[in-house]
Amino acid sequence: MYDFTSMIPRRNTDSIKWDVQPNELPMWVADMDFKVAPEILSAMRQKVDFGIFGYEEPHDDYFDAVANWYASEHHARPERDWMIFSTGVVPTISSAVRRVTNVGDNVVVQAPVYNIFYNSIINNGRHVLSSDLAYDDTEHQYHIDYTDLEQKLADPLSTMMILCNPHNPIGKVWTRDQLIKINQLCLKHHVTLLSDEIHGDLVFQGNDYTPMFSLPSELIQNIIVCVSPSKTFNVAALHAATVIIPNEDLRNKVSRGINTDELGEPNLLAIPGTIAAYTQGHQWVHELREQIQKNVLLVTTFCEQSIPEVAIVHGTATYLMWIDVSQLTNDATKLETFIRQETGLFVSDGSVYRGNGHLFLRMNVASPTSMVKDGLNRLKTGIEKFKNLQ
Numbered sequence: 001m002y003d004f005t006s007m008i009p010r011r012n013t014d015s016i017k018w019d020v021q022p023n024e025l026p027m028w029v030a031d032m033d034f035k036v037a038p039e040i041l042s043a044m045r046q047k048v049d050f051g052i053f054g055y056e057e058p059h060d061d062y063f064d065a066v067a068n069w070y071a072s073e074h075h076a077r078p079e080r081d082w083m084i085f086s087t088g089v090v091p092t093i094s095s096a097v098r099r100v101t102n103v104g105d106n107v108v109v110q111a112p113v114y115n116i117f118y119n120s121i122i123n124n125g126r127h128v129l130s131s132d133l134a135y136d137d138t139e140h141q142y143h144i145d146y147t148d149l150e151q152k153l154a155d156p157l158s159t160m161m162i163l164c165n166p167h168n169p170i171g172k173v174w175t176r177d178q179l180i181k182i183n184q185l186c187l188k189h190h191v192t193l194l195s196d197e198i199h200g201d202l203v204f205q206g207n208d209y210t211p212m213f214s215l216p217s218e219l220i221q222n223i224i225v226c227v228s229p230s231k232t233f234n235v236a237a238l239h240a241a242t243v244i245i246p247n248e249d250l251r252n253k254v255s256r257g258i259n260t261d262e263l264g265e266p267n268l269l270a271i272p273g274t275i276a277a278y279t280q281g282h283q284w285v286h287e288l289r290e291q292i293q294k295n296v297l298l299v300t301t302f303c304e305q306s307i308p309e310v311a312i313v314h315g316t317a318t319y320l321m322w323i324d325v326s327q328l329t330n331d332a333t334k335l336e337t338f339i340r341q342e343t344g345l346f347v348s349d350g351s352v353y354r355g356n357g358h359l360f361l362r363m364n365v366a367s368p369t370s371m372v373k374d375g376l377n378r379l380k381t382g383i384e385k386f387k388n389l390q
Contacts, residue, residue, distance in 0.1 A: 002284050004034050004291040005368050024344040027375045030168070030320060032234040032366035034291075037284040040233060043276035044269050053268040058085045062271050066227070066242045069278035073201060073285075076214035078225075084243040084255050087263045087270070089198050089226040092243050092254075093162065094120040096224055099257030100192050100250075101126055101159045108152050108161040108191070110144070111355030112322075114168045117196075118354070121162075129158060132355045133170070140311050140324060142170050146181065153189040161186055163195045166202070166209050169322045169353055169362045171315015173203055176210045183212070183219050192250070194224040198241075199318045201232040201285055204293040206316040213244050221247040224254055229277040231318075232285060234366075240270035292319045295365040295372050302376045307383055319366035322350070326359040328386065336361055338389075339382030345375055 010018040010033070017031045063083050071077035086092045097107060097120055106129040107121045113130075121128050131149040133142040152158060163182065166173045174182075186193045195212040203209050213225050228241035243258070245251035258264050299321055300312050313322040329335045336349040350360030363379075365372050 002037065002287050004287065005370070006035070007368050007371060008033065008035055020346060021344070024340070024346055025371070025375055025378060026346045027364045027367070027371075028346050028348045028362070030231060030318075030364060031236060032319065032364075033368065033371065034234055034288065034366065036234055037277070037281050039280035039284070040235065040273055040276045043272040047269055047272045056266050056268070056271060057264075058266060058271055062275055063242075065275045065278040070211060070227075072282070074208060074211055074214075076211045078211075078213050078244045079246070082213065082244050082246050082251065084245070084251065084258060085264060085266060086226075086241045086243050086258050087239045087266070089196055089228050089230070089241045090116055090120065091261070091263050092226050092241060092258065093117070093194060093196065094124060095257040095261045095263060096194055096254050097121060097124050097126060097160065098261075099253055100224075104157065105160070106152075106155055106158040108149075108158050110149075110164070110167070112169060112350065112353035112357040112360070113162075113164050113355070114196070115352040115354075117162050117164075127157070129155065130354060133167075135356055137324070137326065140313050142167075142172060142313070144178065144182070146185070149182070150185050150189070153185050153191050158189065158191055160192045160194060163193060163212070164199075165195050165197050165212060166199045166315075166317035168199055168318055169320050169348075169350070169357075169360075170313050171318045171320065171322065173207065173209045173315075173317045175207070176215070179210055179212060180215060180219060183215065183223065187219070187222055192222050192224065195226070197225055197227050198231050200227065202289065202292065202319060203317040204289040204296065209317060213246060217246070222250065223247075224250065229274050229281075233277045233281060235273060235277065238270055238273045239267055240274045291369075292366060295319070295367070295369060296321065298369065298372060299363070299365055299376060302380075306376075307380050309383065309387070313360075319364060321363045321365055323361045323363060324359060325361055328383065328390075330359060332358050332360055335386060338386050339379065342385050343378035343382040345378035345382060347375075347379075
């Protein structure tokens with residue numbers, strides 16, 4: 001029904017992703033190359049045609065759309081009074097770090113993880129404390145080292161943990177039991193748990209993700225959950241997110257931070273765009289997941305058959321593929337730079353995600369299949385040239 005095959009020219013459109021040289025192919029930042037669902041475009045056009053753009057605030061129709069989406073897609077409905085509007089997940093994380101923790105505190109993460117988490121922590125005078133995910137280089141899978149995680153949470157200076165659920169860049173969907181265990185440790189050591197669930201709608205295989213707010217009541221009194229249509233519907237420039245906080249005292253604290261940091265006022269398209277996405281975007285997202293799954297299978301098969309020196313970490317969520325290049329190099333930065341210079345393929349250097357990221361590249365496959373095939377051929381060419389230099 002929807003078009004996931006057309007290549008939309010995006011150079012010279014103020015796109016960060018496509019601000020590249022004419023011969024370059026960007027497959028790095030988490031930004032899809034699919035046109036936004038027509039239902040969203042229609043709602044935006046109607047808003048623009050209205051012609052008056054004064055100060056706005058979200059009302060019940062906005063929050064009902066969010067709640068109904070999670071009830072329908074993920075079988076978990078957040079309460080109306082748990083939700084706060086914000087202009088973005090990352091701004092909310094930074095604001096919550098400032099409001100909930102103190103300068104000099106530790107914020108626990110699980111590297112390799114979304115690199116902007118580090119900015120939100122360090123830029124606000126807090127310390128990153130990582131309980132690195134344990135990597136099985138035979139099965140090419142990651143696991144939580146709960147002993148190490150508890151040691152990091154038990155540090156007296158550890159006051160917050162930022163969880164990525166599902167996890168970027170490895171595509172891991174944490175199970176309900178894993179989430180319960182993580183938060184039991186946080187509660188035991190009086191740590192606030194912030195769960196970034198921006199990729200939650202993009203589980204393309206296996207069991208769905210579990211929203212943190214759906215856990216039993218006694219396990220959600222220390223949580224801050226951030227969700228947004230931005231990754232799901234490719235509307236990052238919409239600047240709309242919802243913060244879900246069941247505990248009233250914690251919610252009031254975070255809400256005060258959002259207000260102080262001026263993050264609570266939507267732009268002219270944030271409300272109609274979000275409502276349209278969450279009320280009319282179900283079929284579009286279902287077809288998107290099918291396309292992502294096809295592209296993931298394409299990349300996996302191609303690498304197995306044509307680039308056996310690399311291995312894919314088999315995630316079941318996100319459109320970001322985590323590629324193990326440890327047989328080629330222990331310096332992903334060097335390899336990423338070389339591939340870009342030699343072939344024009346622009347993927348992400350895994351080193352920025354820390355942990356063992358220096359052994360990985362991250363590739364965005366949320367593009368028409370023709371573009372993914374182009375990227376794979378460039379990847380193969382770049383790696384062959386790189387091997388010849390060793």
